[in-house]
Amino acid sequence: MQNNISMPVSIYALGGLGEVGKNMYCIENEQTLIIIDAGVRFPGIELPGIDYVIPDFTHLKNNRNKVKALFITHGHEDHIGGIPFLIQNINIPVIYAPRLAAALIKSKLEDNKLQERVRIVEYDENSIVNVDTFKVSFIRVTHSIPDSFGICVDTTEGRIVSTGDFKIDLTPIGPDIELTKFARLGEEGVDLLLSDSTNSENEGYTPSEKTVLSSIEEIFSLTPGRLIISTFSSNIARIQQICEVAVRNNRKIAIIGRSMEKAIQIARSFGYIKIPDDSIIQPQDIKLYKSYELVVLCTGSQGEPGAALSRIANGEHKDLSIMPGDTVVFSSSAIPGNQLMIERVENSLTRCGADVITNSVLSDIHSSGHPAKQELRLLLKLVNPKYFMPVHGEYRMLRIHAELAQSLGLDSNNTFVLENGDTLVLSKHKIRMGYKVEAGNAYIDGHDISGLAQSVINDRKVLNEEGMLSVAIAVDTKTNELILPPTFYVKGLINQGSPKIIEECRILVEKSIRELLKGKTNFAELKQTIKVIASDFLYSKTQKRPMVIPVIMSKVE
Ligand SMILES: [Zn+2]
Numbered sequence: 370m371q372n373n374i375s376m377p378v379s380i381y382a383l384g385g386l387g388e389v390g391k392n393m394y395c396i397e398n399e400q401t402l403i404i405i406d407a408g409v410r411f412p413g414i415e416l417p418g419i420d421y422v423i424p425d426f427t428h429l430k431n432n433r434n435k436v437k438a439l440f441i442t443h444g445h446e447d448h449i450g451g452i453p454f455l456i457q458n459i460n461i462p463v464i465y466a467p468r469l470a471a472a473l474i475k476s477k478l479e480d481n482k483l484q485e486r487v488r489i490v491e492y493d494e495n496s497i498v499n500v501d502t503f504k505v506s507f508i509r510v511t512h513s514i515p516d517s518f519g520i521c522v523d524t525t526e527g528r529i530v531s532t533g534d535f536k537i538d539l540t541p542i543g544p545d546i547e548l549t550k551f552a553r554l555g556e557e558g559v560d561l562l563l564s565d566s567t568n569s570e571n572e573g574y575t576p577s578e579k580t581v582l583s584s585i586e587e588i589f590s591l592t593p594g595r596l597i598i599s600t601f602s603s604n605i606a607r608i609q610q611i612c613e614v615a616v617r618n619n620r621k622i623a624i625i626g627r628s629m630e631k632a633i634q635i636a637r638s639f640g641y642i643k644i645p646d647d648s649i650i651q652p653q654d655i656k657l658y659k660s661y662e663l664v665v666l667c668t669g670s671q672g673e674p675g676a677a678l679s680r681i682a683n684g685e686h687k688d689l690s691i692m693p694g695d696t697v698v699f700s701s702s703a704i705p706g707n708q709l710m711i712e713r714v715e716n717s718l719t720r721c722g723a724d725v726i727t728n729s730v731l732s733d734i735h736s737s738g739h740p741a742k743q744e745l746r747l748l749l750k751l752v753n754p755k756y757f758m759p760v761h762g763e764y765r766m767l768r769i770h771a772e773l774a775q776s777l778g779l780d781s782n783n784t785f786v787l788e789n790g791d792t793l794v795l796s797k798h799k800i801r802m803g804y805k806v807e808a809g810n811a812y813i814d815g816h817d818i819s820g821l822a823q824s825v826i827n828d829r830k831v832l833n834e835e836g837m838l839s840v841a842i843a844v845d846t847k848t849n850e851l852i853l854p855p856t857f858y859v860k861g862l863i864n865q866g867s868p869k870i871i872e873e874c875r876i877l878v879e880k881s882i883r884e885l886l887k888g889k890t891n892f893a894e895l896k897q898t899i900k901v902i903a904s905d906f907l908y909s910k911t912q913k914r915p916m917v918i919p920v921i922m923s924k925v926e
């Protein structure tokens with residue numbers, strides 16, 4: 370569309386900057402807003418009781434009428450996991466996704482009974498989708514799951530290319546990365562490039578999936594007994610290779626964990642995993658096979674308490690218990706924060722007599738799917754963007770990626786290391802910073818989709834680390850008399866604060882309340898006083914600041 374009317378385009382992330390997870394990038398002009406990816410982040414134990422972190426959707430809610438489409442680059446959870454939450458909050462008319470991602474999304478929506486809410490349209494490398502003035506096309510890339518794509522958005526103001534998650538694997542398991550397409554886009558002119566920064570700290574090249582294959586083969590050949598391999602169910606490329614090596618080694622495959630079963634079933638139905646039916650056995654038949662005839666694939670590589678591997682390690686799984694001679698492989702690296710949970714599971718497994726392998730090429734899930742420095746350089750050279758915004762990474766990864774672009778000649782004023790919510794405005798092939806949009810975290814606890822506020826998280830942290838003290842009193846509001854002196858209920862305080870300290874604290878609180886009740890006071894003031902007095906006193910004695918919950922009852926006539 371060549372005309373003189375300027376319709377500036379805003380580009381920003383609601384998730385994915387300063388973190389590896391919950392990817393969500395938006396492209397918006399006066400009339401249209403399109404979203405690229407809607408992921409989750411899996412929190413570590415720093416967020417007690419939280420299952421997922423998703424982006425704050427406030428900005429999208431405020432612009433709900435402009436939201437026209439969601440484009441998905443590939444089927445990993447940090448790109449599709451947020452979809453059930455997103456579509457319950459905002460009407461998304463259509464989701465465009467490549468084949469495998471589309472199947473995974475459909476199954477996810479069916480699980481949540483949401484399949485009627487949204488239309489899913491598959492795309493491939495030949496598709497072109499027009500959304501108002503945005504023209505969207507796709508570039509096939511190589512990554513750790515089949516059907517991964519980069520996305521090109523042509524707007525009235527210029528061209529934006531996002532790589533999606535990728536690595537440049539010249540001997541891939543599936544189709545090749547379309548390097549020539551990146552080069553052609555670059556030759557025609559790319560105004561802004563968004564590129565994957567996950568592995569920007571690594572020198573050289575990320576090893577090809579073919580290399581991973583040989584280390585899987587090595588593990589199989591070195592293991593005489595049962596082999597139990599735990600990985601993410603979304604790591605289809607890895608599962609595919611493990612299954613194929615298992616078949617070649619005449620081992621039967623037992624799959625434990627619902628998400629793993631589902632992923633394998635979907636991938637097999639599309640031919641991404643090619644194994645004969647009789648190679649797969651039911652978990653209850655594990656006992657019918659000799660050790661060297663078996664490989665078990667299971668979920669729980671992050672030590673998640675409810676997942677298959679934890680249950681197996683604790684002897685709580687009905688079909689599989691660990692015995693000496695078993696080898697357990699953790700085929701994914703620890704997500705920061707999960708280390709403790711993983712160690713707990715490793716210890717239980719070892720105690721049962723298993724050999725535990727945690728450090729192998731197999732465990733390097735992030736490095737295996739994402740580009741190292743040389744690949745990033747090559748992509749930057751091919752696309753040759755005018756402006757550059759590193760994405761998909763923690764701050765230092767984004768920073769290093771930006772410096773790498775500068776070392777190739779990109780002006781430092783044209784590279785943007787941003788935070789979620791920071792906005793770039795593209796107008797007539799020029800970019801400037803715009804206003805910040807609202808972007809934060811929302812926390813998901815179980816299936817409650819409303820998302821918890823930060824204050825709830827803070828409360829849980831306090832409860833977890835500092836304990837809790839509830840103080841109940843009863844007051845006759847007519848006479849200002851204290852009917853029931855403070856009753857303390859202590860939970861989780863180290864040493865329970867020793868009875869002596871608690872009694873001292875109680876006396877102090879009672880004294881202050883009686884003092885207050887002599888004059889004119891109200892519930893808010895009473896509560897505040899209880900909180901401050903108790904909290905300060907306990908801190909002075911125990912160096913802990915438990916959550917103080919005052920409960921005031923009043924006499925009813
Ligand atoms: Zn990915």
Ligand SMILES: [Zn+2]
Binds near residue numbers: 447448
């Ligand atoms: Zn990703």
